[in-house]
Amino acid sequence: MNTIKELEALIAASVSPYHCIMASSKQLKDAGFKELPLSASWKLKKGESYYINVFDSSLIAFTVGENLTDTPSLRLAAAHTDWPCLKVKPSPELTSLDYGKLNVEVYGGPLLNTWFDRPLSMAGKVSVMGKSVMEPKTIFVDFARPIITVPSLAIHMNREANNGVPINAQVDMLPIITLIKDKLNQKDFFLHALAKEAGVSKEDILDYEIYVYSREAGDLLGLHDEFFSAPRLDNITSVHACLNAIIEAPCKEGIHAIALYDNEEIGSSTKQGAASAMTEHVLEKIYLSLGYTRETFLNGLLSGFLLSMDVAHAFHPNHGEKCDIKNQIVMGDGVAIKLAASQSYATDASSTGVIEGICRTNDIPYKKFSNRSDMRGGSTLGSISSALLTMRTVDVGVPMLAMHSARELMGTHDQAALVKLATEFFKA
Numbered sequence: 001m002n003t004i005k006e007l008e009a010l011i012a013a014s015v016s017p018y019h020c021i022m023a024s025s026k027q028l029k030d031a032g033f034k035e036l037p038l039s040a041s042w043k044l045k046k047g048e049s050y051y052i053n054v055f056d057s058s059l060i061a062f063t064v065g066e067n068l069t070d071t072p073s074l075r076l077a078a079a080h081t082d083w084p085c086l087k088v089k090p091s092p093e094l095t096s097l098d099y100g101k102l103n104v105e106v107y108g109g110p111l112l113n114t115w116f117d118r119p120l121s122m123a124g125k126v127s128v129m130g131k132s133v134m135e136p137k138t139i140f141v142d143f144a145r146p147i148i149t150v151p152s153l154a155i156h157m158n159r160e161a162n163n164g165v166p167i168n169a170q171v172d173m174l175p176i177i178t179l180i181k182d183k184l185n186q187k188d189f190f191l192h193a194l195a196k197e198a199g200v201s202k203e204d205i206l207d208y209e210i211y212v213y214s215r216e217a218g219d220l221l222g223l224h225d226e227f228f229s230a231p232r233l234d235n236i237t238s239v240h241a242c243l244n245a246i247i248e249a250p251c252k253e254g255i256h257a258i259a260l261y262d263n264e265e266i267g268s269s270t271k272q273g274a275a276s277a278m279t280e281h282v283l284e285k286i287y288l289s290l291g292y293t294r295e296t297f298l299n300g301l302l303s304g305f306l307l308s309m310d311v312a313h314a315f316h317p318n319h320g321e322k323c324d325i326k327n328q329i330v331m332g333d334g335v336a337i338k339l340a341a342s343q344s345y346a347t348d349a350s351s352t353g354v355i356e357g358i359c360r361t362n363d364i365p366y367k368k369f370s371n372r373s374d375m376r377g378g379s380t381l382g383s384i385s386s387a388l389l390t391m392r393t394v395d396v397g398v399p400m401l402a403m404h405s406a407r408e409l410m411g412t413h414d415q416a417a418l419v420k421l422a423t424e425f426f427k428a
Contacts, residue, residue, distance in 0.1 A: 003416045004228055007240045008218040011232050015123040015142050016211045017057035017081040017262045020236065022140065024081075024243055024260060025051060028061055031247040038282075042289040049246075052282060056125060056138065057081060057262035058272040060282050061243075063251040064290065071296055073254030074283070074304035076391075077245060077422050078274065079238030080264035080381055083231075084108030084404045086115065086150075086173060086212040088122065093190050100178035100189050102148065104212060105169070108265030112167045114406040115212075119146030120175060124210035126198045136206055141197045146215050148175035175212065214406045226332060226412055233408040235264070237398050237415055238309035241422040249426030255286060255300070256426045264310070264381050274381035280389060304391040305354065307425050308346065308382030309418065311410075312336035312369050314399035327370035329399045331411035334365025335421050338395040344379035345395040346386040354428075355394045355421070362424045365417050369399070396421065 010027075014020035029035065033049040036042055044050065044064055051061035058081065065072060085107050092103040106112070123142040130137035150173055155161050167173070177193075180186045188202060194210070195202040218230030242258040249256060261274045268275040280301070287297035315328045329336045337355060338345040352368075359366045371377030386393035398418050400410040 001225075001412075003419060004218075004220070004412055006244075007228075007237060007415055008230065010240050010243075011218060011230050011236050014081070014232060014236050014239070015121070015144075015213045016125075018125050018140055019123055019142060020081040020239060021053060021057055021059050021260065024059055024239065025053060027243055028247070033061060042285060044286065044289045054278060054282075055262075055272040058278070059260040060257060060279065061246050062255055062257035062286060063246060064255060064286075065251045065253045067253050068290070069253050071299050071303075072287075072290075072292070074257070074300040074391075075254065075307075075426055076257045076259060076279075076283075076304060076389075077242045077307040077309060077425065078259040078261065078381060078385060079242050079309045080235045080261045080274070081239060082108070082262050082265050083234055083236075084110035084265050086110075086175070088124075088190070088208070088210040088212070090207075093187055094174065095180055095186050098180050099176050100180050100186065101174045101176050102190060104173060104175065106173070107211070109404055111402070111405045112169065112173060114402070115173065116150050116152040118149065118406055119215045120148045120150070120212050121146060121215045122148065122210050122212055124208060126194060126200070126208045127206045128198070128200050128204045129206065139198045139200065141194065141210075143197055148177045148212065150175045216407060220412065221409070222412075227409055228412045228415075229407055229409050231407050233398075233400055233410050234311045234403055235309075235397075237311060237410065237418065240415070241309055241418045244419045245422035245426050249423050251426070257283070257286075259385075261381055268381055268384050274384045275388070277388070279385065301389060301391055304389070305351070305425075306382065306385055306389065306391050306393040307355070307422060308380060308385060308393055308395045309397055309422065310380040310382070310395065311397045311403060311408075312338055312399045313371070313377070313403060314401050314411075316401060322372065322375070324370045324372050327368055329367045329369045331399050331401065331409070332413060333367045333399060333411070334414055334417040335359065335367075335396050336369040336399045337366055338369050338380075338397065340370065340377065343383050344377065346382040346393040347395050351392040351394045354392070355396065355425075358424050358428055359421060362420065364421050364424070366421075
């Protein structure tokens with residue numbers, strides 16, 4: 001259960017992608033990793049470990065082997081730091097009679113109905129004036145208490161509520177945050193509250209990125225604690241595995257690295273996403289800083305291996321017809337190796353063989369997973385990264401139910417299997 005307790009602690013800390021990176025950075029720093037600036041010259045040493053904060057919501061960490069070869073091997077594990085949710089818009093204050101509401105937009109593809117009637121909070125970052133207009137100061141905030149909720153409409157006023165009534169994101173998903181008693185404050189009640197949390201005056205705020213998150217803690221479920229229910233399992237489960245693996249696995253002759261990307265849930269096409277050139281640039285800087293040529297870097301890249309980690313769809317006991325007729329996985333089965341002919345999961349026979357060999361050698365439970373042939377499944381950062389980095393790739397993850405819900409469900413022991421796979425991947 002220690003693995004689940006560690007996961008639960010990371011989930012509780014990761015209330016926004018920015019806070020996920022802060023929590024990850026602290027864990028790495030406590031383990032002896034040294035922080036490097038993204039846009040400066042590096043002086044790397046053999047046997048040392050480093051991490052780079054990439055625009056506050058992504059991170060790359062790596063360990064340099066003690067006995068590097070002429071062409072150091074490269075192993076990379078990746079996950080994403082974001083999840084489907086609601087995000088506060090600019091000038092969000094709205095009023096309806098005496099209710100103060102927030103104008104929000106949908107981030108990614110959440111199950112919207114699961115966000116109703118829950119205790120919700122907000123976290124993110126605030127930009128204020130700094131020493132230079134080109135370098136504004138960033139302040140990270142977390143209201144850290146239930147402060148908003150999205151009330152559902154009573155069934156007496158919506159008799160078809162249990163028959164699949166559509167949810168309008170602009171109408172139905174606006175959370176209430178206050179009662180307006182002072183009409184003078186009805187135009188800036190959110191900005192005033194945000195400024196108070198940031199410790200600045202509201203006039204100093206230039207911009208913000210604030211996410212809505214569930215305040216609920218994780219819980220063990222089942223007659224024998226077989227299940228773990230919590231917010232943000234997609235994809236903090238994989239972030240947790242990446243961090244544990246890079247810290248615990250010894251690095252001798254090559255380079256071990258992890259990439260924690262933001263914006264996977266909206267397509268990854270951002271400067272800090274998996275579809276950017278960021279990872280390749282950072283990896284090239286590592287090789288060049290160690291005195292290798294660009295050709296050596298390209299050789300390491302082309303012979304490298306990426307373990308892409310994101311959650312998988314477990315067999316649903318009430319909707320078994322939604323799964324493939326053969327390639328199913330149940331919570332508790334261990335790690336899912338995800339395959340798709342469309343290459344939405346970047347897995348082929350050769351790369352799958354590597355991961356299967358690691359699992360069999362180290363007694364790591366696993367099963368292969370495919371979606372129904374007549375149903376389009378989800379995709380992840382593996383296919384995007386493998387196309388850009390041109391390296392062998394396998395997509396794996398823990399099987400789960402209620403994916404993209406405000407609260408998701410996984411098998412308790414599957415997290416330990418994922419952590420062990422990531423760790424043994426670096427050791428192999």
